[in-house]
Every structure is written in structure tokens, then in C-alpha cells.
Amino acid sequence: MNREEFLVEIKKLNIELTKKMEEQLKQYADFLLEYNKHTNLTAIKTEEEVFLKHFYDSLTLVKLADLKQGTLLDVGTGAGFPGLVLAIVFPNLKITLLDSNNKKITFLEECISKFQLQNVHTIYSRAEDFTRVHREEFDFVTSRAVADLRILLELNIPALKVNGKFLVMKGNSDEEIQNSLKTMEILHCKIYKKEKFELPNLGGTRTLLSIIKEKETEKKYPRTYDKIKKKELKCYYLQPKVEEITKICE
Numbered sequence: 001m002n003r004e005e006f007l008v009e010i011k012k013l014n015i016e017l018t019k020k021m022e023e024q025l026k027q028y029a030d031f032l033l034e035y036n037k038h039t040n041l042t043a044i045k046t047e048e049e050v051f052l053k054h055f056y057d058s059l060t061l062v063k064l065a066d067l068k069q070g071t072l073l074d075v076g077t078g079a080g081f082p083g084l085v086l087a088i089v090f091p092n093l094k095i096t097l098l099d100s101n102n103k104k105i106t107f108l109e110e111c112i113s114k115f116q117l118q119n120v121h122t123i124y125s126r127a128e129d130f131t132r133v134h135r136e137e138f139d140f141v142t143s144r145a146v147a148d149l150r151i152l153l154e155l156n157i158p159a160l161k162v163n164g165k166f167l168v169m170k171g172n173s174d175e176e177i178q179n180s181l182k183t184m185e186i187l188h189c190k191i192y193k194k195e196k197f198e199l200p201n202l203g204g205t206r207t208l209l210s211i212i213k214e215k216e217t218e219k220k221y222p223r224t225y226d227k228i229k230k231k232e233l234k235c236y237y238l239q240p241k242v243e244e245i246t247k248i249c250e
């Protein structure tokens with residue numbers, strides 16, 4: 001997707017960019033591709049792929065929610081997807097970019113300073129350490145390409161305010177979603193909205209979910225990552241039925 005196609009496609013999402021935002025996104029693409037030559041940030045190597053698979057894909061979250069204001073935590077943001085793209089396009093949305101990889105945090109800090117963004121800051125931390133302490137704080141939490149949905153739910157839901165939304169970005173993942181329903185119940189949340197569509201230019205299938213939190217999360221969640229992961233693997237290998245997941249996740 002070249003830049004012109006990108007502008008046409010995001011108009012269909014009702015997003016209009018100012019000239020300044022267009023320039024910031026162009027600088028972001030250039031800086032990412034340049035930086036990626038010496039520091040591994042992304043497998044994507046061309047500007048066209050950056051505009052489709054990073055920028056356009058990040059902005060499809062507007063299909064789920066009005067992101068013009070509020071607070072958003074992007075867990076496992078990597079080189080800033082979707083969080084830094086949202087920070088550029090929605091200057092009144094207050095964004096926290098979290099990652100446990102310091103090289104990525106350094107890159108993001110350089111971007112924030114280069115593009116003079118006032119509405120975004122970074123946190124160098126493991127998700128579970130952060131959300132164990134920062135509870136019921138955010139209107140939105142999101143994560144792209146970080147872990148299985150059952151793991152993400154336990155990592156992310158504690159950070160959401162009651163009635164806040166976890167904006168999930170997945171591929172063709174009906175089975176993964178089905179396998180997460182019991183975990184949602186345990187964490188007092190449920191699917192509020194689902195959008196399944198094809199990215200332009202044969203970019204692949206996308207499934208977006210908005211998961212609403214209905215009650216405060218019990219203090220025992222999130223558990224340590226080892227525990228979440230170990231039980232998650234057990235779930236995965238046994239391919240449990242929904243009743244079995246109850247036992248495993250408690």
C-alpha cells in the first residue's frame with residue numbers, strides 16, 4: 001500500500017489526517033526502516049508494507065471504539081504498533097507504550113522526541129509487573145502480536161477501569177477466541193463488539209474484538225508469567241474443553 005492508497009483507505013475509516021500528521025507518519029516510516037538496519041525492530045522491510053501492515057492495520061482499531069479521547073495502554077508495543085500510530089493520529093488520546101525490551105523503548109523515546117508528541121510516554125516493564133500495580137486505570141488497553149488471548153486477558157484486564165475496553169487485534173482466530181471465553185468469565189469481562197474483515201491489498205484476515213470489563217479484577221490476577229504460561233501451555237496441549245479451562249485458570 002503506497003502513501004496515496006493509505007490516505008484513500010483511512011478516509012474509508014473516517015480518519016482525516018492533517019498535513020503535520022501525514023509528515024509525522026512519513027518520518028516514522030523512514031526512521032523505522034533506517035533504524036531497523038542496525039537494530040532488529042520489525043520483520044517488515046519496505047515502506048509499502050509499513051503503511052499497510054503497521055500504520056493502516058493499527059488504525060483499524062477505530063472500527064471498535066471512538067479513540068479521540070481517553071487513556072490507552074499498549075502492552076507489548078514493540079516499535080509502536082498500534083500505540084505510537086494512534087498517538088500521532090489522535091493527539092487528545094493519552095497513550096502509555098509498554099514493552100519489556102529496552103531497545104524498543106529507546107527507539108520509541110527517540111520517535112516521541114523527534115515528532116514532538118505530548119500525549120504519549122513509555123514504560124520499560126514486563127506487563128504483569130505493571131498491571132499488578134496499575135489497576136483499574138485505563139479506558140482502553142490493547143496488544144498486537146504479543147501472546148495467546150488467554151494470556152493477554154490475564155495480563156491486560158487488571159489495568160482497565162470498570163466499563164473500560166480491551167481492544168484485541170488478531171488474525172483468523174475464531175478457535176482462540178472460543179478457547180478464551182471461560183477466562184473472560186473468570187476475569188469478569190465479555191465480548192462487546194466483534195469485527196472480522198480483510199485488510200486491503202490481500203493483507204490478510206483481521207479479527208478485532210472489544211472486550212468490556214464489568215467488575216473489578218480480583219487482586220490475585222495477574223499471576224506470575226511462569227504460572228500464566230505454564231497453565232496456558234497445558235491448556236494448549238490438552239486442547240481442553242471449556243469446563244477444563246475453569247480448573248486450569250483458577
Ligand code: SAM
Binds near residue numbers: 077078081101145146
Ligand atoms: N505490538 C508490536 C507489533 O504488533 O508490531 C510488537 C509485537 S512483538 C512480536 C511482541 C512484543 O511484545 C515484543 O516487543 C516483546 O518485547 C513484547 N512482550 C512480550 N511479552 C511481554 C511482557 N510480558 N511484557 C511486556 N512486553 C512483552
